Structures are given as C-alpha cells and as structure tokens.
Amino acid sequence: xxxxxxxxxxxxxxxxxxxxxxxxxxxxxxxxxxxxxxxxxxxxxxxxxxxxxxxxxxxxxxxxxxxxxxxxxxxxxxxxxxxxxxxxxxxxxxxxxxxxxxxxxxxxxxxxxxxxxxxxxxxxxxxxxxxxxxxxxxxxxxxxxxxxxxxxxxxxxxxxxxxxxxxxxxxxxxxxxxxxxxxxxxxxxxxxx
Numbered sequence: 001x002x003x004x005x006x007x008x009x010x011x012x013x014x015x016x017x018x019x020x021x022x023x024x025x026x027x028x029x030x031x032x033x034x035x036x037x038x039x040x041x042x043x044x045x046x047x048x049x050x051x052x053x054x055x056x057x058x059x060x061x062x063x064x065x066x067x068x069x070x071x072x073x074x075x076x077x078x079x080x081x082x083x084x085x086x087x088x089x090x091x092x093x094x095x096x097x098x099x100x101x102x103x104x105x106x107x108x109x110x111x112x113x114x115x116x117x118x119x120x121x122x123x124x125x126x127x128x129x130x131x132x133x134x135x136x137x138x139x140x141x142x143x144x145x146x147x148x149x150x151x152x153x154x155x156x157x158x159x160x161x162x163x164x165x166x167x168x169x170x171x172x173x174x175x176x177x178x179x180x181x182x183x184x185x186x187x188x189x190x191x192x193x
Contacts, residue, residue, distance in 0.1 A: 004030070004055065004106055011053055011078055016129040022120035029112040034104045041081075042097040048086035050107040054079055057103030058167045062175070063095040071175040074100075076167050081105065084134065088127075100168060145178060153177040154187050 005027055012018060018026065030053070035041060041059065042048050058076045061083065062069045072095060075081035086093040087110060117124045144153050154177050157164065164173060174184035 004032075004053075007055065007078060008053060008106065011080065012126065015133060016122075016126045018122045018126055019120070022116070022122045025120065026116055026123060029116075030106040030108050032104065033107055034102065035099050037099055037102045039099050040096060041099060042083045042086070042093055044094065044096050045092045046086075047090055047092055048083040048110075050082055050109055051084070051087055051113060052081040053106040054081050055104045055106060057105075058100040059097055059103060060100050060168070060172055061095055061097045069175060070178075071172050074161070074164060074168055074172070074176070076161075076163065080130075082107075084131070088131070100172065150177060150179045150183065150187060151191055154191050158191070 008027060008030065009023065012023075012026070032055075035057075037057075041052075044064070052075070054075050054077050056077055058074060059081050060074055061072045063072060064070075081097070083093040083095065083097055085091070090110070117127060144156050148156065154173075157173070157177060170184050170188075171181045174181040177184075177187075179187065
C-alpha cells in the first residue's frame with residue numbers, strides 16, 4: 001500500500017470516482033520528492049514532466065511580462081500542481097512554477113500517466129472531469145479579474161482558500177488579485193476576514 005494512499009485517494013475522488021483496478025494501478029507510480037523553498041519546479045520553455053500532489057508547502061505559477069511577475073495560481077497541501085496544459089499538450093510552458101516554501105510532493109510522470117489513461121477508461125474520464133472543473137474555475141477567475149473590484153477579488157480568494165493568508169507572502173497575493181503590494185495592506189485592513 002502506498003504510504004500516502006489515503007490523501008491520494010481523497011483528492012482523486014474529489015473530481016471523479018475510479019474503479020478498483022484503475023485505483024490500484026494509479027496508486028503505484030507516484031514517487032515522493034522534496035524541493036527547497038524558492039526553487040523552480042518547471043521553467044518557461046520546459047515541457048512539464050510531472051503531475052504533482054502537494055503534501056507540504058506552497059507553490060506559485062506565474063507569467064513574466066515586461067519584468068513584472070503576474071501570479072496565475074497557487075498550490076498548497078492536498079491540491080494538485082504542475083503546469084497542466086504543458087503536461088497534457090506536451091508543449092513548452094509559457095509560465096513558471098516555483099516553490100514558495102519547502103515543498104514535499106507526490107509526482108507521477110507523463111509516460112506512466114499516459115499508459116494508465118490508455119489502460120483504464122475511468123482514469124481517462126477522471127482526467128476529462130478534472131480538466132473541465134479546472135476550466136470552469138479558470139473561467140470564474142477570469143470573471144473576477146475583469147469584473148470585480150480589488151476588494152471583491154480578495155474576498156473571493158479568501159472564501160475559496162482562507163489558508164492562503166498564512167501560506168503565501170502578501171506580495172504574491174497582491175499579484176494574484178492584481179493590486180500593488182502597498183494597496184494590499186490597505187485591503188487587509190478594510191476587508192473583514
């Protein structure tokens with residue numbers, strides 16, 4: 001039995017159930033990795049090799065535009081991580097994934113994952129459902145970015161992920177909601193947490 005089977009099973013079930021044979025096969029190829037804080041996991045131009053499940057620590061995916069980093073997404077304990085579009089499309093990443101804090105993660109490589117999707121229809125269905133849910137969340141985030149005020153963006157972030165205030169430096173949270181770091185401290189004092 002994989003030492004993190006319970007965590008892995010819980011997170012997989014959050015998207016879609018798997019049949020017993022698929023679950024047993026999917027559990028096996030995950031390996032544990034620890035990456036020090038403030039280290040790149042996937043760089044711009046690299047093709048993502050792994051899908052990760054975060055056990056400890058926090059990570060940030062960001063895009064650099066004219067020397068300004070724009071935070072796209074955070075991952076933290078018991079969420080999946082990796083540059084998902086690069087992983088599945090086998091294309092170079094347009095953005096970077098770094099650790100914010102020392103991170104312990106499970107990972108599965110693309111080749112093993114692809115073989116499992118070919119062998120088990122329920123894993124392929126799991127991927128379709130998971131990617132569709134990620135797309136829905138991305139579209140919701142797009143609505144927030146284009147229509148919400150800074151206070152509404154911050155409130156939405158805290159409603160989704162209240163733990164980020166303790167895990168993520170405020171400068172990265174400011175980048176995520178699209179405000180200057182100095183204005184972020186004003187948000188902290190005005191928004192009821």
